[in-house]
Amino acid sequence: MNNTLLNTALAIVLITAFVASLVTGPAAIPLSQSFEALFGGANEAAVLVMQEIRLPRAILGLLIGATLGLTGAVLQGYLRNPLADPGILGISSAAALGAVIAIYSGLAAMLPITLPVAAMAGALLAVFLIHRLAGRHAGTITLILAGLAISTLGGALTTLALNLSPNPYAALEIVFWMLGSLTDRSWLHVTLAAPFMIAGWFMLFAAARALDALTLGSDVAATIGIDLARTRTLIVIGAAISVGAATAVAGAIGFVGLVVPHVLRPLVGHQPSRLLPASALAGGALILAADVAVRVIAPARDIKLGVRTALIGAPFFVWLVFKTRRELV
Amino acid sequence: MDLVKNNAGGKAAWVTALVLACLPADTAAARPENAPRRVVSMNLCTDQLALILADPDQIRSVSYVAHDAAASVLWQRARRHAPNHGLAEEVFLMQPDLILAGAFTRRATNDILRRLGFRVETFYPAQSFDDIRRHIARLGELLHQPARSRRVLARFDDELRRATVSNRHASTPKAALYYANNYTSGSGTLAADIVARAGLRNIGTALGLDGMVKLPLELLVIEAPDVIIAEQRDSSAAALAYEAFSHPALTIAAEKARAFVRTDNSWACGAPFTVGAIERLKAAAGTAMPKAQGGTSQ
Known part of the structure; x- marks a missing residue:
């Protein structure tokens, strides 16, 4: 498929999902009124709902989805591994651990910036560990085992931190950190996370050309002038800060980074650099669509976003396992 | 003191009487x-x-x-x-x-x-x-x-009887109960009874909610309540359960409301002292005197 055509189509899907997210919610605001309220209208309550509740939620959904899709595409290309994904590699759960420590110690209440910073530190540690444990040339199984070790440890330590909190509600909030949610996120969360996510995107996109070259092997890439050390730094830090910031405000949302690049890869002719923008657009659309579904199906239940993405992602993961096994045989 | 006359003699009886006199x-x-x-x-x-x-x-x-x-x-x-x-x-x-x-x-x-x-x-x-x-x-x-x-x-x-506000009409102020994790009290709850007796209309009841259920922040905001009654926070440690309380939309809605009240320990259990919760809510919401709400009558 033509690349521009694909990206245009995905952009249209993304915009549709964004608009759908804006007009979906428990408060029944008529369609015409909701757009009017977005830019300030007569109905004060509707303005408040649109500008302070739905708009930041939709923007955050778009940014987080794009982050996860993009990071998945970059990691799969760089590690040359179809199962690489921020969730499976344990980056998200390590970031959640950092965020949990910042919030429940009371640090984030005093100084909000410590929330994304702690989450990014957790994510960075995870990416570093993955690199040390598995590295670029590890087989799929080694990589998955390393990721499993990190995400299990991250999840266990998160649970421990929440159980040790004297607040009786804290222990129940493990669900949020494990599955993620966009419920009642505000502009504060957007301003905390967006700068880091976008900075991360720049670093990941800067590695696009190197990813193309790396498909020919690292020796060839080096001979055509690719700085491998620089590429590694861009990817490690770019993935850590964007996923860290995303997890800090919405918890660990799984499977987006796994599914999206896989579905799109055949459509972009298996060229990593072309996969990146497409994955970002589709990732944003997927999270927004999942967040709409969360609010349409049982709106009063506050179903976690990760439940939706896992319902889509887990069967896909199973299919992927079968496919990988067939290739191994 | 009538206990004393049962046996007038002996020191022990006096001690007993004294001890008993000190008790209710x-x-x-x-x-x-x-x-x-x-x-x-x-x-x-x-x-x-x-x-x-x-x-x-x-x-x-x-x-x-x-x-x-x-x-x-x-x-x-x-x-x-x-x-x-x-x-x-x-x-x-x-x-x-x-x-x-x-x-x-x-x-x-x-x-x-x-x-x-x-x-x-x-x-x-x-x-x-x-x-x-x-x-x-x-x-x-x-x-x-x-x-x-x-x-x-x-x-x-x-x-x-003295605490309960009985006359209710169309201009009855709306009240929203809001607890940790976006919960509210609908009909059939003590909190809703407190709110009703304080001369307020509980939006949870008005929305047809029953018991303790989640109330999305959007719905609270769109109802534009006159009084917001928020749960007293457990100040021991931070938790996401209170996240909605620091959401700008709720802060703005609370500024527009005529009163923002916090529940206290008298709301937790139904007991004689719970009547005090009605009185304090009336005082905060300005419904203590019936004629005070005549402002918008037509």
Whole structure:
């Protein structure tokens, strides 16, 4: 498929999902009124709902989805591994651990910036560990085992931190950190996370050309002038800060980074650099669509976003396992 | 003092009379022989009702929550009694002759204590002021304190009648109850009864919600309540449960509302002191005097 055509189509899907997210919610605001309220209208309550509740939620959904899709595409290309994904590699759960420590110690209440910073530190540690444990040339199984070790440890330590909190509600909030949610996120969360996510995107996109070259092997890439050390730094830090910031405000949302690049890869002719923008657009659309579904199906239940993405992602993961096994045989 | 004339001679009688005179008047007067004397209460609400209705020497132990000033109204009185943590073993060692428990909490503990032969009486959480009446009457009987329970009930009825705002019309202010994790109280809850008796319209009830359910922040904001009643926070540690309280949309809605009230420990349990919650809510919401709300009548 033509690349521009694909990206245009995905952009249209993304915009549709964004608009759908804006007009979906428990408060029944008529369609015409909701757009009017977005830019300030007569109905004060509707303005408040649109500008302070739905708009930041939709923007955050778009940014987080794009982050996860993009990071998945970059990691799969760089590690040359179809199962690489921020969730499976344990980056998200390590970031959640950092965020949990910042919030429940009371640090984030005093100084909000410590929330994304702690989450990014957790994510960075995870990416570093993955690199040390598995590295670029590890087989799929080694990589998955390393990721499993990190995400299990991250999840266990998160649970421990929440159980040790004297607040009786804290222990129940493990669900949020494990599955993620966009419920009642505000502009504060957007301003905390967006700068880091976008900075991360720049670093990941800067590695696009190197990813193309790396498909020919690292020796060839080096001979055509690719700085491998620089590429590694861009990817490690770019993935850590964007996923860290995303997890800090919405918890660990799984499977987006796994599914999206896989579905799109055949459509972009298996060229990593072309996969990146497409994955970002589709990732944003997927999270927004999942967040709409969360609010349409049982709106009063506050179903976690990760439940939706896992319902889509887990069967896909199973299919992927079968496919990988067939290739191994 | 009429005890003294029973046996006029002897030092011991004087000591007895003195000791008895220091206790509440009806202590010795009416308590029959078979009245429970080692009551263990395992639930904050039964703790507080027992503290009101029983003689102090009837209570062996109250739950540790009753000692906590943030949760319990009668924490000072509660601290005169040993705390329990609702564990079957510790309650067993106290050898109670009556155990008071909540109907929804610690069911397994209640069952095992019953199997061990103890008398366990469970109370459902009061869902209205009528429930409070019934609880007082029932516990008064269980404790063999009919006189005191009658006295408490008479005073409760009187105070409740005076606190309740009866005239309601179209301009009745709207109130939103908001707790941790976006929960609110719909119809059939004590909180909704408090709100209604304070002369306010509970939006949870108006939206057709029943019991304790989630109220999305959007719905609260779009209803533009005149009074927002938020849960008193557990200040011990941070938790996401309170995230909605710091959401700008709620802050702005609270600024537009005429009052932002926090619940206190008198909302937690249905007891005679819960009437105070109505009075304080009326004072904060400006519904204390009926003529004060005539502003927008047409």
